[in-house]
Amino acid sequence: QVQLVQSGAEVKKPGASVMVSCKASGYTLTTYGVSWVRQAPGQGLEWMGWISGYNGDTKYAQKFQGRVTMTTDTSTGTTYMHLRSVRPDDTAVYYCGREFCDSARCYGVDYGGQGTLVTVSS
Amino acid sequence: QSVLTQPPSVSATSGREVTISCSGTSSSIENNHVAWYQKKPGTGPKLLIYESDKRPSEIPDRFSGSKSGTSATLGITGLQTGDEADYYCGTWDSSLSAYVFGTGTKVTVL
Numbered sequence: 667q668v669q670l671v672q673s674g675a676e677v678k679k680p681g682a683s684v685m686v687s688c689k690a691s692g693y694t695l696t697t698y699g700v701s702w703v704r705q706a707p708g709q710g711l712e713w714m715g716w717i718s719g720y721n722g723d724t725k726y727a728q729k730f731q732g733r734v735t736m737t738t739d740t741s742t743g744t745t746y747m748h749l750r751s752v753r754p755d756d757t758a759v760y761y762c763g764r765e766f767c768d769s770a771r772c773y774g775v776d777y778g779g780q781g782t783l784v785t786v787s788s
Numbered sequence: 789q790s791v792l793t794q795p796p797s798v799s800a801t802s803g804r805e806v807t808i809s810c811s812g813t814s815s816s817i818e819n820n821h822v823a824w825y826q827k828k829p830g831t832g833p834k835l836l837i838y839e840s841d842k843r844p845s846e847i848p849d850r851f852s853g854s855k856s857g858t859s860a861t862l863g864i865t866g867l868q869t870g871d872e873a874d875y876y877c878g879t880w881d882s883s884l885s886a887y888v889f890g891t892g893t894k895v896t897v898l
Contacts, residue, residue, distance in 0.1 A: 701887070703833070711825070711833060711876050713887040727886040761832050765887075771880035772887045774823035776844070778832040 668692040670700075670762050670779035677785045678752050686782045688762030689744045695719045700745040701765040701775055702736065706758040714760075716767050717745060725767060752786045759783050791816060792877055792890035799896040804867050808893045810860040810877035816888060820880040822860040824853055827874040827892075836875075837862060869897050 673687040688700060701716040715726035717736040724736055735748045745762060760782045763775030793811040800806045810822065822840045825833035835844055837853035840860060852863045860877055877890040 703889075705827075710892045711827070711878070711889040713878075713889065716887075725885065728884065763832075771820055771882065773821060773880070774835070774838060774878050774887065775833065776835050776838065778834075781832050 668764060668777040670764065670777060672760075672762055672779040672782045675783040675785070677787065679788055680753055680786055682752055682786075683748060683750045684752055684756075684784050684786075685746055685748045686760050686762075686784065687744050687746050688779050689742065690719075690762075690764065691743060693764065695740070695743050698764045698766050700736075700738070701763050701767075701772065702734075702747045702760060703763060703775065703778075704758040704760045706755065709758075712758075714747070716765055716772055718767070725772065749784075752784070754786050754788075757784065757786045791881060791884070791888050792879065794875075794877060794890040794893045796891070797894040797896065799898055800867050801898045802867055802869065805863065805865045806867060806895060807864075808862045808875055808877075808895070810862070810890045812858050812860070812879060813881075813883075814858060815883035816858070816879050816881040817855060817860055818858045819882060822853065822855050823878045824851075824860075824862045825876045825878065825889075826871075827876060833876065864895070867895075867897050871895055872897050 699718040702714040738745045763778040765775045824837040840855040841853045881888045
């Protein structure tokens, strides 16, 4: 069965970096990529970006370009989302999810992780 | 800020039907597939509809999706108390080169 298991909650001070991991299993990892979606308290869903499980290509939402890096360790099937210079408004639950994207577009997450709460506070 | 517009809330009595609209543009909904997600507190988004009108095998046929032009619709029939949740549409936006979600709709079962 498809499973994505995320790392635990994080508390960071403003200006720091945070890294959240997502270990995928139960499917052919090279066929799909992994996307990251976050939800701030009381807010809606926000897509941050995607990394290919095939060749490591990335697509980032413009809002996060320059501040986020997504990487994959193919030997373990673990994807990482690294967010730099965090601010209090980055406080959110971060979800990873399996998503298929081609060169033109992404098609939406079909299986997701359990979520990781990242709190940014001084 | 979302580029897909949904009504903030819809409600109906148990057993009745609700529909949720999702309004986009020619660069989003009109030329890309739409997905619908159910989001309950403390859990991740659950895929209900993909490719605008297809259901994953585990999703009951009480849930349906459709798309026409720049809008999409999620329908829920035989409303149950367990359907109380936030619902989001999502699609690729070709002008933003990003996946975008709707503003979200809270479904209440009266």
